[in-house]
Amino acid sequence: MDQAEFRTLPMAINVAMSVCTYFLTVRLIPSLKDTFIKANLCGIDMSKKNRIKIPEALGVVCGCSFLVTMFLFIPIPFSDYIFKNADFPHNEFVELLAALLSICCMLLLGFADDVLDLRWRHKLLLPTIASLPLLMVYYVNFNSTVIIVPKPMRPFLGLSVSLGILYYVYMGMLAVFCTNAINILAGVNGLEVGQSLIIAGSILAFNIVELSGDLWKAHQFSMYFIIPYIAVCLALFKHNWYPSKVFVGDTFCYFSGMTFAVVGIIGHFSKTTLLFFIPQILNFLYSVPQLFHLVPCPRHRLPRYDPETDKMNPSTTVFKYGDLNILARFIMRIFKTFKIVQWKEDSDGTITCNNLTIINFVLIMFGPMREPTLTTILLTIQVAGTLLAFVIRYPLASVFYDV
16 A cells, blocks of 8 residues: 555545444434433433433443444554555554553543542542553653743753653643543533534644644544544534433543543644643633632532523622632632622622633623523634634744744
8 A cells, every 4th residue: 555545545434434423323322311311310401491301421322332433443544564464563553552441441430420420539530540551652652752942942941851751741631631621611501512522623623734744644543533533422412402302421521531632642732632622721710719619619500590581691609708718819809800700799798709610701791691502602612712723833833933
């Protein structure tokens, strides 16, 4: 095979298998709804007038469909080496297996979270553990921890700097962030799957652009994962869009986050992957006072539903101003100054403040709205984040790097 044929044939098979997986998953999800409800894996959609049981954790069906597709695909990229008895690329084969192992572990741990309702400290630990096989393979095959220094810093640091173990810490933290960032930007129908689809589409577009470069093999590797992932997500999105017939659960968020971390790390574009998470980064920064319990954080921060108007309103948290420590008061004063919180204070010092998510922030900025409208606005913000990421990655990169 020449290089062009080597690129095209496995990719064509991958796309064909992904199309089949989409149609299979679309039919599989509704057929398993009753099974999940009988197992008590169900919940009530608190943003609807009719309080019927809706199956939860259907992300595990999506993840299993993805894994089956990838398992069947394993021999395809290596068929030429097998049939021609050529030197087998063991390093690439191990990368593929380690990537699937990390995703499989994360899918299992995510389903355990949905069933056992693990605490937040466990949610931070689990992605780190699941990413270890991937980091070990990266160490054995590459062990490249050198980063190029931006032009303004080169007089002080030189052209490049080796981060050593700190680079592995960063990649491990990338897995933690990707899984949990999707999880905390959730609560309305279609949002978890919708934002994941946009991120996956952004990664696919980036891979296609970079196929003409020197690292085309790494980007082809990424596409092997992203195309089937998009297929199963489209199937899940069809059932999770308003009015949602299934809930995706933490399983889907973990599965999605680890898939993004895998393609970013093995594909050598972990920093670019993070750029596609701009809305999630902003949501995390906005949520910091509640995530670190500087400000009281209720178990659910999803918007408040008004059944009379069938619209979503910002949800709130109530606390005493005197109970806040110095750091919390400083942060909240900044938020108040920039008018990014809805702040009401009674004469006795009782504060009513919106829960700190960009979902509630959108409702503050634009007023109450129906759930599908809210989801559409949030997904539009995600698309805007992707466009900004591409501007940073290409036009602005030349300002700081020799590209």
